[in-house]
Amino acid sequence: MERAAIEGIREALAAAREIARELPFDGCDLDDLEDVIAPAQAELEAERPNVQTLATSLNSIARSLRSEPAARSIVKQLDAAMRAVGVPTQWEH
Numbered sequence: 001m002e003r004a005a006i007e008g009i010r011e012a013l014a015a016a017r018e019i020a021r022e023l024p025f026d027g028c029d030l031d032d033l034e035d036v037i038a039p040a041q042a043e044l045e046a047e048r049p050n051v052q053t054l055a056t057s058l059n060s061i062a063r064s065l066r067s068e069p070a071a072r073s074i075v076k077q078l079d080a081a082m083r084a085v086g087v088p089t090q091w092e093h
Contacts, residue, residue: 009054009081009085010044011077012078015074016074017037019065020065023070029064032064033064036057036061040053040054040058043057055089058087059088059091065078066091
């Protein structure tokens with residue numbers, strides 16, 4: 001994975017975290033989302049990020065946000081960032 005493309009995922013994760021704090025999630029849902037974002041961010045710091053680990057985390061984040069109209073642009077940003085680095089997208093299923 002190219003470091004420049006990974007930056008797109010980092011930006012999408014930051015945007016996901018920000019929008020999640022603005023949405024009407026209860027505290028448990030927000031904590032659960034944070035529990036998925038943190039390992040994804042840690043994986044991005046690795047010398048060779050594990051694509052499967054990223055796919056699992058990033059698709060989970062997208063699934064969590066996809067039903068919220070206010071988060072639609074963030075989900076699209078996350079999807080585009082995933083595709084740019086070759087991370088499989090399955091969040092729509």
